[in-house]
Amino acid sequence: PAKLKLTTNFPALRGTATTAFKYRVSVTNDSGRDATINFSADAPKNFQVSFTEAYGSQQITSIPIEAGKSKDVEASLTIPRETQAGDYKLTLHAKTEATSAELPVSLTIVGQPRVALSGEGGRLSGEAYASRSSQLTIVLRNDGSEAARDIELSATAPEGWKSEFDPKQLPQLAAGATQNVKVTLTPSDRAIAGDYQTTMRASAAGGLSESANFRITVLTSTLWGAVGIAIIAIALLVVVFAVARFGRR
Structure with missing residues (x-):
């Protein structure tokens, strides 16, 4: 029977809610026939998982793998900024028409002040x-x-x-x-x-x-302002007094 195998060197990741999390996964088609491998994931609510080929940027939902060969894919995880600190579990799935495989992974969110x-x-x-x-x-x-x-x-x-x-x-x-x-x-x-x-x-x-x-x-x-007005008023009074006093002479 056709067999699939999923492996990763880092099944447990750690970071804040704004960290870019990526699981590098090796997918092995350990069978005697070529197959198209379909990917999916079970994740906590509002967690989003997308797949790309290793070193690639285009998202994929499946890839062809020849019999007896392996390919590396990346499962990228996006989580809400308000995610509370704690431990979270996810399961990555690979499936063909004949068989399937799964890989449990985990995530630890540490608190972050804002x-x-x-x-x-x-x-x-x-x-x-x-x-x-x-x-x-x-x-x-x-x-x-x-x-x-x-x-x-x-x-x-x-x-x-x-x-x-x-x-x-x-x-x-x-x-x-x-x-x-x-x-x-x-x-x-x-x-x-x-x-x-x-x-x-x-x-x-x-x-x-x-x-x-x-x-x-x-x-x-x-x-x-009041002081300025008072100074001007006093100056005017002095002028008026001087004119009145000396103007009569």
């Missing part, structure tokens, strides 16, 4: 006055499946601006958790009224980094 930054209420804007401190709140969120660790916050602001974070560092942020962070911005005393961009950034262990751009509108201080 940090996101946004403004309070989703706003990415704020207001400030030149040389005066103003506060805004940013929201740090971990949408991943593992805690983000050693998080440090920083800002890239226009020249002469100062920024402070409270807290500036977080030992960790659990998966699914959020953390409000107070940001104190002090524009330069030379800042004129208008819109400026400030980039808020969160960096974490493992090379993880996320940033968001905020539009900061610098306003004209009403206090300095």
